[in-house]
Amino acid sequence: MRASSRCVKFACVRAFLLVGCSLSQSMRTESGMVYFIRRLCADYGSPVSAAFRVLFLVVFISLGVKALSGMNLQALIDTGPNGWGAPVSGDAITDAYFRTVLRTHGSPLAEVPRPSASVQSSLAGIQGKGAILVISPRDDHDFILIPPLLSYLSWPRPVHYQLCGYQEPADSTSPPVKVAAVIFHSLPPPAWMAPGRVMIPSLTLVPVSETAKKWTSYCSP
């Protein structure tokens, strides 16, 4: 790694010197800069410009490799709880998103080997027509993932969300007319509601049959 970065630095210094020497030589005269540009443009076969172009290619490739190696690709080799088959399983992508949520909450991944399937089976058990309402604390950054993930898995049921911790109703989507279930993300259901069912750690489903209440009522303990 250190050797490759030294190589890149060496190549950059050489390129810099090469351009610098050519510039200083050509700028001795009054119209030196113009001449330099014209020469660079016209001199398309001379050894100098050929060397410059080869050097450019080498630096281009070296920087590309260096940038790719800095993109944490080795994390992709980490196979997770399900081994090498995980990235090509039927729910590979949504499982990966749910695992991100589980990781944030410190839940052991091995406890829920197939999070999408668990969530989907819970959603399938919701009775009656009506929307799903997701309640999430405002300061949990995963809230942005949960409603789309649930919406993805719950078609044709609409999914709305409301955020607790802010006093502005603007932090919610337009409230649904009728709610079939409330899902609490990173929050326990309020005491006045039934305890509900844990779909995966950090997501609790409480089936209801009611018209949506004032959104802040779901935030109170």
Add this chain to the structure above:
Amino acid sequence: MDFILFSLALLLWLCAGCGAVLLIAPRGRAMSLIEVLSLAVLLGAATISFALFCLGFGLSGLALRSAVTVLCLVLGGAGWARQRRSLIKIAWPSRPSITDYFFLSVLLIQTSFVVWLSLRNTFGWDGLFNWESKAHLACINSGVIPLQYFSDPSRAWSHPEYPLFLPLTQSWFYSWLGSCHQGLIKLIFPPFYLSGLGLLYVSGSRMGGSRLHGWLPAMMLPFVPLAIFRDGSATSGYADFPLAVCYLAAAIYVAEYWRSGASDALRLTACLSALLPWVKQDGTILWLVIAVLIAVKGVARKQLKGPLAAIMPGLLVALSWIVFVRVVKAPFMDAFLPVRPATLWAHLDRWPPVVKAMYSEMADWTHWSLMWPGLLLALPLTRSAERRAQVVALLTAVIAPVILYSWVYVFSSLQYMEHVTSSLSRLLLQVTPVAVLILGLSIPRYRARDSETPTRTQTAKDEHRRNA
């Protein structure tokens, strides 16, 4: 079993694509096998997605899949019949040299790496929620996206107004697999990557005059880090990379039209540029650039009918999609303010920060390596009379969208700098393959007739003559 069904769907995709290429290609045109296969990936996906969209209004489930399968086979058969009548000449790759074997091995290693990345990587936000989610919806609704989805306000975040090239291509595979298999669907992106490599090789060697000019851009593409990893890349599940490959294809043939003025290049440009608005909304801007390039050359050559006919397919696709979106009452252009002179004037102060952000992005070597500054190397190519027209067309195809994209943010209805940060790199990615092609043409030595090195005396003489 899943893998066999996946391969079958892929073969039908290629069959439809090859048929479409051979039917579209002008009579007597010589095409290399790599060129046919590369274009087949693009036209095959377009044919299947468009057929699924149109036939989906009347058919679903097995009937829909059977109808599209028959269409693929009929197209393939018709194309083969046309080729058999020797109307199209397909050139097989000639005997490779040691250099060719070297570059081929490098490309094989790179492609294996990209396939591995595709499998290991997870789709990004847009890849899952804006594109694959629609395929998933089609998958659980017998191959058809329900019309109620487009006007569902609770799903507006998934951009129902986005075109369906990618989702319906994915749903084609789901229909053959019989389930929504998120693991295998990642494998539909390597064909687009291979198509890009093929087009870079074919166009590079054709424009540069040697195979080295073809191998170099193909080899350089994966060294642009954003082309193969992170949001928008070939492995991210986004539509930006397939769009970039479609744009490369259109740009190659428009450059050929600029050089030769031949109607056969125009015909291919017309068909390929028509895909752009069907792949992604941004594709309409790219189509506009291609249309302007066609129009400019058409006017210069005093041609009217041909260029006008070449612009029409893209226009028709873009307008049809807009009409559909309006009819189904999907949210339209929510992220943008109305495009009016008053809006432009009111938000003109946004442009300098956007340009600054664009400059910073282009200078970021961890995203682009040296691709953007390297474009300066192409300037000498414009001195060659043989290549000038092509290089100017290609450079315009890179620079014009970049300038247009910088103006798009002036009309953003979101926090515009956040909008810039979240999407700028992806917009630049759309012109990346064309930029890499230009780089690949610039690096190898070019033995042009007019590339003699001028001495200072010659330069002085030139200036004197010009002044006189």
